[in-house]
Amino acid sequence: MKRIKIGNKLEASAVSMGCMRIPGMERGAVANLLKVAIDGGIDFFDHADIYGGGTAETVFATAVKDLGISRDKMLIQTKCGIRNGLFDFSKEHIITSLDNSLQRLEMDYVDVFLLHRPDTLMEPEEVAEAFAALHKAGKAKYFGVSNHNPGQILLLNKYLSGNKIIVNQLQFSPAHTGMIDVGLNVNMTNPPSVNHDGSILEFCRLEDITIQAWSPFLYGFFEGVFLGSDKYPELNKAIEEIAAEKNITPEAVVIAWILRHPAKIQAIPGTTNVDRLKGICEGCSIELSRAEWYKIYCAAGNVLP
Numbered sequence: 001m002k003r004i005k006i007g008n009k010l011e012a013s014a015v016s017m018g019c020m021r022i023p024g025m026e027r028g029a030v031a032n033l034l035k036v037a038i039d040g041g042i043d044f045f046d047h048a049d050i051y052g053g054g055t056a057e058t059v060f061a062t063a064v065k066d067l068g069i070s071r072d073k074m075l076i077q078t079k080c081g082i083r084n085g086l087f088d089f090s091k092e093h094i095i096t097s098l099d100n101s102l103q104r105l106e107m108d109y110v111d112v113f114l115l116h117r118p119d120t121l122m123e124p125e126e127v128a129e130a131f132a133a134l135h136k137a138g139k140a141k142y143f144g145v146s147n148h149n150p151g152q153i154l155l156l157n158k159y160l161s162g163n164k165i166i167v168n169q170l171q172f173s174p175a176h177t178g179m180i181d182v183g184l185n186v187n188m189t190n191p192p193s194v195n196h197d198g199s200i201l202e203f204c205r206l207e208d209i210t211i212q213a214w215s216p217f218l219y220g221f222f223e224g225v226f227l228g229s230d231k232y233p234e235l236n237k238a239i240e241e242i243a244a245e246k247n248i249t250p251e252a253v254v255i256a257w258i259l260r261h262p263a264k265i266q267a268i269p270g271t272t273n274v275d276r277l278k279g280i281c282e283g284c285s286i287e288l289s290r291a292e293w294y295k296i297y298c299a300a301g302n303v304l305p
Contacts, residue, residue, distance in 0.1 A: 001041025002284045004264045007166025008208040010111060010142060012075050014259050015284055016044040016212065017277075018270030019060055023052025025272060031063040036274045038069070040281025046169075046212070046268050047105070048079035048116055049097050057104035064106075071107060077167075078105070079116035079146055087119035094130035098139055112167055113140040115156075117147050128159035135163055142166050146214075150203040157207075168204055169212040170197075172265065174235060174257060174300045175219035175226040185305050192302070205263050212266045213258050217251065227251065238299035242292055251276050252283020257296050260288045 002014035017037045022030050037045075047057050057078065064074070080097035081087055098113055113134065115127070134140040143160070144167025145153060157164050172179065179201040185193035204211050219226045226232045227239070227250050239250045246253070251269070258267045271277055288296075298304065 012044040023055040077112040079114040081116040089119040089122040172213035249279030
């Protein structure tokens with residue numbers, strides 16, 4: 001398993017196991033999935049308080065106990081801020097949310113705590129107070145955000161003192177490449193040149209903020225999986241050709257494609273299929289060539305200027 005430094009501070013596996021879909025799985029299946037992840041070299045696990053209404057954290061804690069895994073063998077990340085019908089970055093909600101997550105996880109601390117989706121009513125001073133209190137209490141070591149643009153991160157960092165943002169979790173896959181497209185279509189007037197995210201890729205690299213690629217097999221906003229989809233025939237053909245040449249799974253090719261980028265992106269697949277997860281872990285040892293990377297990028301329907 002490849003290793004990266006999250007925010008140039010926290011060493012972790014280049015692939016994290018996303019835990020959004022584990023609620024509803026049988027107890028033994030969750031434990032088996034977790035064992036496969038750890039055996040494959042994954043030590044970073046991504047949660048959020050809204051995953052299964054909190055049950056993702058609960059069933060994860062049960063699996064950890066069933067397997068007898070020591071807390072110091074895992075890096076745990078969770079998120080807060082999404083509530084029913086609103087976003088909430090108030091000091092009270094941030095602190096209460098993490099306390100509730102820690103109770104469900106049956107842990108004393110998380111390694112990284114993220115703000116989930118921007119809250120336009122955010123008071124950065126209030127967030128800073130919450131982060132400082134959680135860090136001082138030893139409940140969160142590092143902090144990050146999800147789906148934030150550069151201006152929002154800069155606004156937070158202005159007040160965060162020693163608890164600067166080290167993670168930005170963003171949707172990214174061969175079928176969702178907006179942060180790549182805009183950087184390739186500079187000085188153009190075509191649709192891919194539209195800068196929707198404030199050059200977030202380059203910003204995060206400049207600020208030592210690790211991008212975590214969520215849902216790396218999806219297209220659109222939870223519209224479906226592009227692997228095997230008749231909406232992406234050329235992309236699937238390119239991925240399958242490379243998979244056959246390297247004797248790895250298509251899922252492994254996709255992960256290798258994400259990890260090939262020099263931004264040192266961490267991939268967060270959310271599969272609950274143990275065979276797919278094994279393939280993903282095996283793919284972490286594969287290095288795609290520049291030609292192979294661009295072959296996949298172009299096969300997704302992107303046109304180089």
